[in-house]
Amino acid sequence: MQDPNEDTEWNDILRKKGILPPKEVPNEDEGEEALALQQQSVVKSYESMTLEELEENEDEFSDEDEAAIEMYRQQRLAQWKASQLRNVFGELTEISGQDYVQEVNKAGEGIWVVLHLYKQGIPLCTLINQHLAELARKFPQTKFLRSISTTCIANYPDRNLPTLFVYHQGEMKAQLIGGLVFGGMSLKADELEWRLAEVGAVHSDLEENPRKQIQDQLMSSIRSSIPRRDSQSEDED
Structure with a gap:
Protein backbone atom coordinates (compact mmCIF):
# COMPACT_ATOMS: atom_id res chain seq x y z
CA MET A 1 0.00 0.00 0.00
CA GLN A 2 1.39 3.38 -1.01
CA ASP A 3 1.88 6.06 1.59
CA PRO A 4 -0.35 9.06 0.70
CA ASN A 5 2.16 11.38 2.36
CA GLU A 6 5.01 10.39 0.08
CA ASP A 7 6.20 13.00 -2.39
CA THR A 8 5.66 10.93 -5.61
CA GLU A 9 4.35 11.72 -9.10
CA TRP A 10 1.34 9.42 -8.60
CA ASN A 11 0.39 11.17 -5.36
CA ASP A 12 0.67 14.55 -7.14
CA ILE A 13 -1.87 13.33 -9.77
CA LEU A 14 -4.23 12.14 -7.03
CA ARG A 15 -3.94 15.49 -5.29
CA LYS A 16 -4.80 17.34 -8.52
CA LYS A 17 -7.92 15.20 -8.95
CA GLY A 18 -8.91 15.86 -5.33
CA ILE A 19 -8.54 12.25 -4.30
CA LEU A 20 -5.76 13.14 -1.85
CA PRO A 21 -5.72 16.34 0.27
CA PRO A 22 -3.18 19.03 -0.64
CA LYS A 23 0.30 18.47 0.73
CA GLU A 24 0.90 20.40 3.91
CA VAL A 25 3.54 23.12 3.72
CA PRO A 26 5.58 23.31 6.93
CA ASN A 27 5.36 26.59 8.82
CA GLU A 28 8.84 28.12 8.79
CA ASP A 29 8.29 29.97 12.08
CA GLU A 30 7.15 26.81 13.82
CA GLY A 31 10.11 24.92 12.40
CA GLU A 32 12.59 27.53 13.60
CA GLU A 33 10.96 27.65 17.03
CA ALA A 34 11.10 23.87 17.34
CA LEU A 35 14.76 23.89 16.29
CA ALA A 36 15.55 26.62 18.82
CA LEU A 37 13.83 24.69 21.59
CA GLN A 38 15.71 21.57 20.60
CA GLN A 39 19.04 23.41 20.67
CA GLN A 40 18.16 25.04 23.97
CA SER A 41 17.36 21.69 25.53
CA VAL A 42 20.63 20.29 24.24
CA VAL A 43 22.62 23.16 25.71
CA LYS A 44 20.86 22.79 29.04
CA SER A 45 21.75 19.11 29.12
CA TYR A 46 25.37 20.01 28.41
CA GLU A 47 25.26 22.60 31.16
CA SER A 48 24.38 19.92 33.69
CA MET A 49 27.25 17.67 32.58
CA THR A 50 30.40 17.18 34.57
CA LEU A 51 33.79 18.03 33.10
CA GLU A 52 34.38 14.36 32.32
CA GLU A 53 30.96 14.00 30.61
CA LEU A 54 31.63 17.06 28.46
CA GLU A 55 34.87 15.49 27.25
CA GLU A 56 33.19 12.12 26.59
CA ASN A 57 30.44 13.72 24.46
CA GLU A 58 32.70 16.14 22.61
CA ASP A 59 32.26 14.32 19.28
CA GLU A 60 28.49 14.90 19.42
CA PHE A 61 28.74 18.70 19.68
CA SER A 62 27.40 20.63 16.71
CA ASP A 63 29.01 23.80 15.39
CA GLU A 64 26.23 25.84 16.99
CA ASP A 65 26.86 24.25 20.38
CA GLU A 66 30.63 24.52 20.33
CA ALA A 67 30.96 28.05 21.77
CA ALA A 68 28.49 27.39 24.58
CA ILE A 69 30.05 24.05 25.41
CA GLU A 70 33.52 25.59 25.55
CA MET A 71 32.24 28.24 27.95
CA TYR A 72 30.72 25.61 30.24
CA ARG A 73 33.90 23.53 30.03
CA GLN A 74 36.09 26.47 31.07
CA GLN A 75 33.76 27.37 33.93
CA ARG A 76 33.75 23.82 35.25
CA LEU A 77 37.52 23.54 34.83
CA ALA A 78 37.99 26.72 36.88
CA GLN A 79 35.65 25.40 39.57
CA TRP A 80 37.51 22.11 39.67
CA LYS A 81 40.89 23.84 39.99
CA ALA A 82 39.57 26.07 42.76
CA SER A 83 38.19 23.10 44.71
CA GLN A 84 41.48 21.24 44.32
CA LEU A 85 43.41 24.28 45.55
CA ARG A 86 41.16 24.65 48.59
CA ASN A 87 41.70 21.08 49.69
CA VAL A 88 45.32 20.42 48.81
CA PHE A 89 46.69 20.53 52.36
CA GLY A 90 44.92 20.15 55.72
CA GLU A 91 47.72 18.92 57.98
Whole structure:
Protein backbone atom coordinates (compact mmCIF):
# COMPACT_ATOMS: atom_id res chain seq x y z
CA MET A 1 0.00 0.00 0.00
CA GLN A 2 1.39 3.38 -1.01
CA ASP A 3 1.88 6.06 1.59
CA PRO A 4 -0.35 9.06 0.70
CA ASN A 5 2.16 11.38 2.36
CA GLU A 6 5.01 10.39 0.08
CA ASP A 7 6.20 13.00 -2.39
CA THR A 8 5.66 10.93 -5.61
CA GLU A 9 4.35 11.72 -9.10
CA TRP A 10 1.34 9.42 -8.60
CA ASN A 11 0.39 11.17 -5.36
CA ASP A 12 0.67 14.55 -7.14
CA ILE A 13 -1.87 13.33 -9.77
CA LEU A 14 -4.23 12.14 -7.03
CA ARG A 15 -3.94 15.49 -5.29
CA LYS A 16 -4.80 17.34 -8.52
CA LYS A 17 -7.92 15.20 -8.95
CA GLY A 18 -8.91 15.86 -5.33
CA ILE A 19 -8.54 12.25 -4.30
CA LEU A 20 -5.76 13.14 -1.85
CA PRO A 21 -5.72 16.34 0.27
CA PRO A 22 -3.18 19.03 -0.64
CA LYS A 23 0.30 18.47 0.73
CA GLU A 24 0.90 20.40 3.91
CA VAL A 25 3.54 23.12 3.72
CA PRO A 26 5.58 23.31 6.93
CA ASN A 27 5.36 26.59 8.82
CA GLU A 28 8.84 28.12 8.79
CA ASP A 29 8.29 29.97 12.08
CA GLU A 30 7.15 26.81 13.82
CA GLY A 31 10.11 24.92 12.40
CA GLU A 32 12.59 27.53 13.60
CA GLU A 33 10.96 27.65 17.03
CA ALA A 34 11.10 23.87 17.34
CA LEU A 35 14.76 23.89 16.29
CA ALA A 36 15.55 26.62 18.82
CA LEU A 37 13.83 24.69 21.59
CA GLN A 38 15.71 21.57 20.60
CA GLN A 39 19.04 23.41 20.67
CA GLN A 40 18.16 25.04 23.97
CA SER A 41 17.36 21.69 25.53
CA VAL A 42 20.63 20.29 24.24
CA VAL A 43 22.62 23.16 25.71
CA LYS A 44 20.86 22.79 29.04
CA SER A 45 21.75 19.11 29.12
CA TYR A 46 25.37 20.01 28.41
CA GLU A 47 25.26 22.60 31.16
CA SER A 48 24.38 19.92 33.69
CA MET A 49 27.25 17.67 32.58
CA THR A 50 30.40 17.18 34.57
CA LEU A 51 33.79 18.03 33.10
CA GLU A 52 34.38 14.36 32.32
CA GLU A 53 30.96 14.00 30.61
CA LEU A 54 31.63 17.06 28.46
CA GLU A 55 34.87 15.49 27.25
CA GLU A 56 33.19 12.12 26.59
CA ASN A 57 30.44 13.72 24.46
CA GLU A 58 32.70 16.14 22.61
CA ASP A 59 32.26 14.32 19.28
CA GLU A 60 28.49 14.90 19.42
CA PHE A 61 28.74 18.70 19.68
CA SER A 62 27.40 20.63 16.71
CA ASP A 63 29.01 23.80 15.39
CA GLU A 64 26.23 25.84 16.99
CA ASP A 65 26.86 24.25 20.38
CA GLU A 66 30.63 24.52 20.33
CA ALA A 67 30.96 28.05 21.77
CA ALA A 68 28.49 27.39 24.58
CA ILE A 69 30.05 24.05 25.41
CA GLU A 70 33.52 25.59 25.55
CA MET A 71 32.24 28.24 27.95
CA TYR A 72 30.72 25.61 30.24
CA ARG A 73 33.90 23.53 30.03
CA GLN A 74 36.09 26.47 31.07
CA GLN A 75 33.76 27.37 33.93
CA ARG A 76 33.75 23.82 35.25
CA LEU A 77 37.52 23.54 34.83
CA ALA A 78 37.99 26.72 36.88
CA GLN A 79 35.65 25.40 39.57
CA TRP A 80 37.51 22.11 39.67
CA LYS A 81 40.89 23.84 39.99
CA ALA A 82 39.57 26.07 42.76
CA SER A 83 38.19 23.10 44.71
CA GLN A 84 41.48 21.24 44.32
CA LEU A 85 43.41 24.28 45.55
CA ARG A 86 41.16 24.65 48.59
CA ASN A 87 41.70 21.08 49.69
CA VAL A 88 45.32 20.42 48.81
CA PHE A 89 46.69 20.53 52.36
CA GLY A 90 44.92 20.15 55.72
CA GLU A 91 47.72 18.92 57.98
CA LEU A 92 50.96 20.09 59.58
CA THR A 93 53.76 18.51 57.55
CA GLU A 94 57.34 17.88 58.67
CA ILE A 95 60.08 18.90 56.24
CA SER A 96 63.88 18.98 56.24
CA GLY A 97 66.33 21.50 54.86
CA GLN A 98 66.46 19.56 51.58
CA ASP A 99 62.73 20.12 51.11
CA TYR A 100 62.86 23.85 51.86
CA VAL A 101 63.15 25.23 48.33
CA GLN A 102 60.54 22.91 46.85
CA GLU A 103 58.00 23.13 49.68
CA VAL A 104 58.41 26.83 50.52
CA ASN A 105 59.95 28.84 47.70
CA LYS A 106 58.25 26.80 44.98
CA ALA A 107 54.95 26.17 46.75
CA GLY A 108 52.97 27.47 43.78
CA GLU A 109 50.96 30.42 42.59
CA GLY A 110 48.65 31.89 45.22
CA ILE A 111 49.85 29.53 47.97
CA TRP A 112 50.48 30.80 51.50
CA VAL A 113 53.05 28.86 53.53
CA VAL A 114 53.43 28.95 57.32
CA LEU A 115 56.72 27.38 58.46
CA HIS A 116 57.46 26.70 62.13
CA LEU A 117 61.12 26.28 63.13
CA TYR A 118 61.20 24.37 66.40
CA LYS A 119 63.14 22.01 68.62
CA GLN A 120 61.91 19.17 70.76
CA GLY A 121 62.08 19.81 74.48
CA ILE A 122 60.96 23.44 74.21
CA PRO A 123 57.41 23.58 75.67
CA LEU A 124 56.29 26.62 73.67
CA CYS A 125 57.41 24.95 70.43
CA THR A 126 55.32 21.91 71.34
CA LEU A 127 52.31 24.12 72.09
CA ILE A 128 52.63 25.98 68.79
CA ASN A 129 52.88 22.71 66.87
CA GLN A 130 49.60 21.65 68.47
CA HIS A 131 47.94 24.93 67.51
CA LEU A 132 49.28 24.79 63.95
CA ALA A 133 47.98 21.25 63.50
CA GLU A 134 44.53 22.53 64.49
CA LEU A 135 44.77 25.54 62.17
CA ALA A 136 45.97 23.33 59.30
CA ARG A 137 42.72 21.36 59.50
CA LYS A 138 40.70 24.56 59.75
CA PHE A 139 42.44 26.27 56.80
CA PRO A 140 43.34 23.52 54.27
CA GLN A 141 44.07 26.09 51.56
CA THR A 142 47.20 27.20 53.49
CA LYS A 143 50.31 25.02 53.63
CA PHE A 144 51.43 24.50 57.23
CA LEU A 145 54.95 23.13 57.70
CA ARG A 146 57.29 22.49 60.59
CA SER A 147 61.00 21.74 60.67
CA ILE A 148 63.62 21.24 63.33
CA SER A 149 65.45 24.56 63.25
CA THR A 150 69.02 23.33 62.70
CA THR A 151 68.00 20.98 59.88
CA CYS A 152 66.64 23.97 57.97
CA ILE A 153 69.13 26.66 58.98
CA ALA A 154 72.53 25.56 60.19
CA ASN A 155 73.45 26.82 63.69
CA TYR A 156 70.10 28.55 64.11
CA PRO A 157 70.15 29.81 67.75
CA ASP A 158 67.74 28.26 70.22
CA ARG A 159 67.05 31.70 71.73
CA ASN A 160 65.12 32.53 68.53
CA LEU A 161 62.73 29.62 69.02
CA PRO A 162 59.95 29.27 68.35
CA THR A 163 60.09 30.97 64.94
CA LEU A 164 57.32 31.33 62.38
CA PHE A 165 58.06 32.32 58.80
CA VAL A 166 55.11 33.24 56.57
CA TYR A 167 55.57 33.09 52.79
CA HIS A 168 53.37 33.90 49.82
CA GLN A 169 54.41 32.69 46.38
CA GLY A 170 57.98 32.22 47.63
CA GLU A 171 58.30 35.69 49.16
CA MET A 172 58.55 36.15 52.93
CA LYS A 173 55.66 38.25 54.24
CA ALA A 174 56.14 37.99 58.02
CA GLN A 175 58.35 36.50 60.71
CA LEU A 176 57.60 35.89 64.39
CA ILE A 177 60.75 35.16 66.37
CA GLY A 178 61.13 34.20 70.02
CA GLY A 179 58.86 33.29 72.91
CA LEU A 180 58.03 36.86 73.92
CA VAL A 181 56.48 37.58 70.53
CA PHE A 182 53.98 34.76 71.08
CA GLY A 183 53.10 35.72 74.65
CA GLY A 184 54.51 32.60 76.26
CA MET A 185 52.66 29.45 77.25
CA SER A 186 49.36 31.33 77.57
CA LEU A 187 49.14 31.44 73.75
CA LYS A 188 45.81 30.18 72.40
CA ALA A 189 45.08 28.82 68.93
CA ASP A 190 42.72 31.68 68.06
CA GLU A 191 45.42 34.22 68.99
CA LEU A 192 47.81 32.53 66.58
CA GLU A 193 45.02 32.45 63.98
CA TRP A 194 44.58 36.20 64.37
CA ARG A 195 48.31 36.84 63.85
CA LEU A 196 48.28 34.78 60.66
CA ALA A 197 45.10 36.46 59.43
CA GLU A 198 46.70 39.89 59.90
CA VAL A 199 49.27 39.10 57.20
CA GLY A 200 46.74 37.32 54.95
CA ALA A 201 47.92 33.73 55.42
CA VAL A 202 44.43 32.57 56.50
CA HIS A 203 40.91 33.90 56.02
CA SER A 204 39.69 34.07 59.60
CA ASP A 205 36.18 34.75 60.87
CA LEU A 206 37.54 36.38 64.04
CA GLU A 207 36.30 39.95 64.36
CA GLU A 208 38.87 41.18 66.88
CA ASN A 209 42.17 40.20 68.42
CA PRO A 210 41.56 37.60 71.19
CA ARG A 211 44.72 38.80 72.95
CA LYS A 212 43.21 42.28 73.18
CA GLN A 213 40.27 40.86 75.13
CA ILE A 214 42.66 39.24 77.59
CA GLN A 215 44.65 42.46 77.95
CA ASP A 216 41.48 44.49 78.52
CA GLN A 217 40.30 42.05 81.18
CA LEU A 218 43.72 42.16 82.84
CA MET A 219 43.77 45.96 82.92
CA SER A 220 40.23 46.05 84.30
CA SER A 221 41.23 43.62 87.05
CA ILE A 222 44.28 45.72 87.94
CA ARG A 223 42.22 48.90 88.14
CA SER A 224 39.62 47.31 90.40
CA SER A 225 42.33 46.05 92.77
CA ILE A 226 43.87 49.51 93.32
CA PRO A 227 42.52 51.05 96.57
CA ARG A 228 40.69 54.31 96.02
CA ARG A 229 41.20 57.26 98.36
CA ASP A 230 38.01 58.76 99.80
CA SER A 231 37.24 62.45 99.64
CA GLN A 232 38.37 63.01 103.24
CA SER A 233 41.88 61.72 102.59
CA GLU A 234 42.02 63.83 99.46
CA ASP A 235 41.19 66.96 101.51
CA GLU A 236 43.90 66.10 104.00
CA ASP A 237 46.42 65.84 101.19
